[in-house]
Amino acid sequence: MPAGVDRADHDGVATLALRNEGRRNAFAVELLDDLDRELTDLAGDRHTRVVVLTGHGSAFSVGADLAAPPERRTLRGDSVGADLARLRRVGGIAERLHRLPQVTVAAVNGACAGAGLSLALACDLRIAAERAVFNTAFLGAGLSGDLGGIWFATRIVGHARARELFLLPGRLPARDAA
Numbered sequence: 372m373p374a375g376v377d378r379a380d381h382d383g384v385a386t387l388a389l390r391n392e393g394r395r396n397a398f399a400v401e402l403l404d405d406l407d408r409e410l411t412d413l414a415g416d417r418h419t420r421v422v423v424l425t426g427h428g429s430a431f432s433v434g435a436d437l438a439a440p441p442e443r444r445t446l447r448g449d450s451v452g453a454d455l456a457r458l459r460r461v462g463g464i465a466e467r468l469h470r471l472p473q474v475t476v477a478a479v480n481g482a483c484a485g486a487g488l489s490l491a492l493a494c495d496l497r498i499a500a501e502r503a504v505f506n507t508a509f510l511g512a513g514l515s516g517d518l519g520g521i522w523f524a525t526r527i528v529g530h531a532r533a534r535e536l537f538l539l540p541g542r543l544p545a546r547d548a549a
Contacts, residue, residue: 372390372392373401374390374391374392374394374397374399374401374402374405374436374443375390375391375401375402375405376388376389376390376402376405376406376409377390377427378409380419383418383419383420383421384419384420384421384422384423385409385413385416385419385421385422385423385473386422386423386425387406387409387422387423387424387425388425388426388427389402389406389424389425389426389427389431389432389487390402390426390427391432391436392427392428394433394436394438394439395426395428395429395430395432395433395481395482396426396427396428396430396431396432396433396487397432397433397434397435397436397437397438397439397487398432398434398435398436398445398461398486398487399436399439399443399444400442400443400444400445401443403445403461403464406464407460407463407464407467410464410467410468410471411467413471413473414467414470414471414472416473419473420473420474421473421474421475421476422471422473422474422475422476423475423476423478424468424475424476424477424478424490424491424494425477425478425479425480426480426481426487428481429480429481429482429502430480430481430482430483430487431477431478431479431480431481431482431483431487431491431503432482432483432484432486432487432490433482433483433484433485433487433508434484434485434486434487434488434489434508435485435486435517445457445458445461446458458517461486461517461518462517462518462519464518465489465490465493465518465519465523466493466519468490468493468494469493469494469519469523474495474496475493475494475495475496476494476495476496476497476498477490477491477492477494477496477497477498478498479491479497479498479499479500479503479505479545480500480502480503481500481502481503481504482503482504482506483499483503483504483505483506484504484505484506484507484508485506485507485508485517486517486518486520488505488506488507488508488520489517489518489519489520489523490518491505492519492520492523492524492527493518493519493523499545499548499549500545501545501546502545503544503545503548504542504543504544504545505542505543505544505545505548506541506542506543507520507536507537520537521533521537524536524537
């Protein structure tokens with residue numbers, strides 16, 4: 372089954388489940404395209420009051436799928452301009468999530484890293500399972516933070532803690548994140 376987003380609606384609550392089987396819900400182009408379509412649809416939906424973002428299986432999302440074939444990645448290395456255009460589009464998805472008129476909740480069910488963490492931070496609220504683990508992961512991949520993660524983190528945890536999270540490697544268990 373290709374990567375994507377599964378949507379379930381019940382009583383004014385839309386649940387969007389990130390799905391990239393075997394890749395811990397890493398962001399492939401298909402998943403991001405689906406998420407973009409769903410968020411665009413939800414922005415005009417007057418019947419939905421709450422949007423829950425979660426992941427299939429034991430992970431929320433580990434962020435970009437850096438091991439995917441180039442055509443399935445945002446950063447392809449084909450040119451600076453093309454990579455920048457794709458990053459801007461993906462950043463727009465996080466901004467759209469943040470600006471949805473509905474209350475948005477990240478239901479973090481497991482690993483939440485990199486761009487996946489940025490999406491969780493873009494939500495109004497974050498609820499984490501005890502087994503959830505957060506990791507900015509950008510430092511280990513040699514990348515700067517993307518999808519507005521640094522901007523969101525600064526507003527949620529303050530400047531000093533956000534710098535620490537993005538500049539020092541390490542994992543943050545749910546208990547410590549609380």
